[in-house]
Amino acid sequence: MTIAAAAPFARYRPPAPEPLERPLGTLAFLRALTSNPLNVWTRQAYEEPFVDLPGNVIGPRLLVNDPEAIRRILVENEGNYLRDDLQLRILRRTIGLGLFTAEGAAWRAQRKVVAPLFSARAVSGFLPAMAAAAEAGIERLSASPDGTVLDVAEQMSTIALDVLERTLFRDGFRTPLAEVGRHSKRFVDGAGAVTILDVLGLPEWIPGLRLLRVRSDQRALSAMVDRMIAARRAAPPKPDGEGPETRDILSALLAAADRETGIGLSEREVRDNVLTFIGAGHETTGYALSWALFLLSGAPDVRAAAEAEADAVLGSDREAPAGIADLPLVRAVIEESMRLYPTAPFLSRVARQDDVIGGRPIRAGSLVLIVPWLLHRHRRLWSDPDVFDPGRFLPDRRESVPRFAYLPFGAGPRVCIGSAFALQEATLVLARILSRFRFDLAPGHVIEPVQRITLRPRGGMPMILRHRAAPTSGLAGADTPR
Template sequence: MDTQPAPFIPPAPKPRTTPPSTLEMIRIVYRNPLELWGEQTYNEPWISAKGAGGPLVIANDPGLIRHVLVDNAKNYKMATVRQKILRPILRDGLLTAEGEVWKRSRKAMAPVFTPRHIFGFAQPMLKRTREFVTRYEDGGTSDIAHDMTLLTYDILAETLFSGEIAGEPGSFASQIDRLFETMGRVDPLDLLRAPDWLPRLTRIRGRKTMAYFRKIVTDTVKMREEKFRRDPDGVPQDFLTLLLKAEGPDGLTRSEVEDNIITFIGAGHETTARALGWTLYCLAESPWERDRVEQEIDAVLAREPDPTKWLDAMPFTRAAFDEALRLYPPAPSINREPIVPEMWGDLYIPKHAAVLVMPWVVHRHRKLWDRPDAFLPERFHPGNREKIDRFQYLPFGAGPRVCIGASFAMQEAIIALAIMLSRFRFDTTSETKPWPVQKLTTQPQGGLPMRVTPRAL
């Protein structure tokens, strides 16, 4: 007799059954875009409609997604609305740059994210995680969402910046929350494609926070340049040094260097932090899955001291993380806009249409997944993961603009989960009632208060 418990159904907005009015839609998009989508969105291969800001195409079919992001990627630029949200924060950083600026930045950063370099980051990742988890030794309750922001910031600082980022981590975490709460939201005027000269309340509210991050970047660059002057041979060959060396007439401008630093400081750690928090939450609500992951971690750590081997050696741990990424993709929406109109099969995609490839929707699509709303890591177990279409699972995007740090993030996540779950158990409490909200990333509104207790091994 099968005694497998019913799978955990994590919290998520129920698909709408009636379309919202224009005013209601603007309110929902500002408050939480994840609550906007209706039943049709989760069932159809694509939807073509007239939106508040013009033509709208929602792409769910893996073939259509591949067409937009890979096969005809040259015809698609980042959507205007998305640029209006991100450019005030990141300017010409890798996430928002287009054309030649994007090519220069991608080329300059590629050497940092080769497998050899990423393996070299494993020991610093391990060291920082071990230091971080000492805070849990006496047990107690902690907001794991906040903690993971601190942990991934520590790892980012240690690996890409050799521990030399100006600013204080605790203040940084609260300022990140503030930045995403203000400038990270869709402004109603942008949604309506209002003229740029009309002031946006979201940007006005976020100016002070944006100035804080710009100062961190300026101070970080000054610290490194001073080190260059004092001891050129002793400068660490990290991400920051590589960017500064790429500066010049045929490379990056100083403003592009600074924009890419703020992209990685501000967004580079945030996505992994959110995914780690959601993973620990889903495992706590699925103790049978957590038991399997803990047993795997204990066995691997007992025989394999090299953290570069853990990702391949821990398929159940990786599967739990992948499933959390499916249910709560850190980047829930990929927005594109065609440069010239085109046809894809019977679908006409007009010029300037907002083309939405939404991992949040695709990952929960009724025609693509069995029991799409359930936490079922077995989808990603060996033998099952190979059956998943490359373009129905998009936690890191796809195509030329696929996340450059995907391998970095996967290694970081498995190392962090291995150390945390080998030493501590994370349980939900009566106060753990997260609600997924889209503010650039998929964040748990209300945080993730969890009880942490040392494991008796």
Template sequence: MIPKKINLPSTQSPSTTRKTCPVIKGYPLIGVTSEFVFDLPQLLQRIVKEHPGELVALKIGPIHIYLTSHPDHVQYVLTTNEHNFGKGHTMWKGYRLIAANGLAISEGETWFRNRRLMQPFFTHKHISSLANCMITATLKAVERFEQVVSDSPIDMHKELQQIMQSTMLETIFGTSLERHKIEATADAIQVALRAIHLRSFLYFLPEQLPLPGERTLRHALQTIDDILLSIIRERRQSRENRDDLLSLLLQARDEETKTGMNDQQLRDECVTLFVAGHETTATALTWLWYLLDEHPEVDRKLRAEIDSVLGGRQPTFADLANLRYTRMVIQETLRLYPPGCVFPRVVRQNDEIDGYPVKAGATIILSPYMTHHLPDFWNQPDVFNPERFTAEQSEQRHSYAYFPFGAGSRHCIGNHFALMQAQLAVVIIAQKWRPRRIRSHTVKPQVKAFVLCPRNGLPMILEPV
């Protein structure tokens, strides 16, 4: 039964009167900088309760940034007037160090050309061709669990990161990539992301001001360049065609110019795919196992579906369409704990969002984490309920009330790829183990490098099924 029309699209017309933003001032001089950098989820929770659906100004040191959650505002920024809201050089500045021209960060003609080049390789046809590679890589990576299963707890988030790192690197570069290169690349990217996180949230500080870890960051970036550029050059020279993403990207040709990507562009796209494909998926799966342990009735239903569809055998790409409840569990996890919990945009020219004036140069932050918890659009928003994502209920929902992969022309190109990756990993792990969390450990979300993950990890014991 559909809840009382709470998920219907908004019928509210855009405001014709000027509105004034509430301002969250915080402490003198620093404003809410400390909470913004170190406890962003709590700040977002407070704002969604005190100012649901409003455009809110946050005082961050000497500047104001704007935070919005209403689906109508999300639609305006990401679709209706998207050309006036770019990535800019504020909170994304740090990420340009690791993948300056990657699809997630680039803009203008560079972004348009590379989106056009890459789009065909994320269609159903090519995703299905990568499924076998991903299944093989996931099965091999999950063998890690065989080595750590005992009566002692493991950090589920850390272990899933390791699994997704190996899976994603092999999906991008193939199974010939040596183990030491996999580990060195993954470690260097993690080091770079930790350093970049601090730079992203303190972007308003003068560039001349040195921040901790500068030498470590530069060394990590050099390691990434040395390994990935050598792999790309070797593959280009060999002209060997394999069932991996790098082979597909090497084949990509622009329809107009008939040119492909140069080595640096390939390097940036591979880093972007790796970061998006392993970090967000590992984090989503971490929250999923936490939620399943908290809701045994959902866990039983998911396992019953897996047993019914697969009967104990390994999954294939064709099975995913029949694992509907499993997919709904993943979608509901992404609603409650969207890994990408904030999407910064910069206003290019003076504008107005539903009556709220915003000036050119201002930073606007969209937050799926906030939008996904708005009571006007989600019935009992804090309750874990995968049934929200039946086809019937989804049709009743505001199109921009749920956007874990972004929206508009810049929605994540790999959203279907990520859902496939998550479904396969859930099935493969569920067929072997039932993760149980340590009840004495307090689970609290935090943001690292824009990703919503559990603070201090998630200790769990893996019970064999």
């Protein structure tokens, strides 16, 4: 029996905030927005293609769930729609002025510098390093006996950081991975939350209590990057044989210069881009893996089929790096996990000039919202939208998914530059984890997805580890939990 023939799977509806029947009042809205913005949405937001949101302290907004209208905003007329001040305020205090927050000419210049590192050839060349990071993570997990409760979010974050260190940062972080992960998580938890100061638009030099609490983490991460930059400047790599496949993020940023002016990136732009790739690059993949393991714990039939696929492809040869084309179900699990729990759950844009989308006039200065959390669970766009069904993304069904109804990496010119890298990494790491371990949610722990810059489980994701016998052949189902 082929893996694809294992679908349809049993219905599993994972936890999510229940839609509200009516909009919140101003004070309740502010409390929800600063605690967990996922809790502000009404049932209408999950059902209608356009929703005019009431003017409160943020002002009137248009929620857009129509795929063709989203195409207009993100692709056809993307130059007319820029990030709004509130979104930029939160992003810039967490990841600075790097590629993700830059606009216009600054964005084009930075993307041109970084793009060669994420070409199809370069990404496929990273497979051995990704496999090595996964195996190092497996070795760390193997030291824990059966029944150990581990925070899977922390474990997957460490593996994702290791992948970055082995691929995009050739000289390493010069700081232990676990320490980098702790600083990054605490900083994004504190600085990535919406605060009353943000909503009221008070001056950014007023930091707020949450930001004050994580200043030490910010300083530690900045100091780490400064050391990396200083070490590279002191001992630059030899140019002989250096191409997109052998360069890393740091060498590309330091060598960048405009052909006409000869002016390169500023010291801050280099630092902020490094911080962006460390923070966003490991947070998104680490949480995607965590949500996938959580969902599989609630869907034993899907997990058994994914384990069988991983066993069949990996066999006993741990050195052979499988590609995502060899793992259609494991890849589908990752994609469905990013549908239900998108690591980037919120986008907003402000119109520079008047426009028309979906037959609706958009005035200059209007704020439009595209919310993958809502879009991916929309009643008109998905069958059984709240059910975990990776079969949606198997080869025989994935073409039926509307292009602009699924935005795990955004879309258009500003689509995530590392999307192919992240999907390859997450698929490969998940397959190797499934071939050796089985995780189940710790009894009594309630999972609550919470929106910061990324979507994360509040309080972590404690799961019980069980060892599986390492595959001894390429036969699917050759091993069982012990």
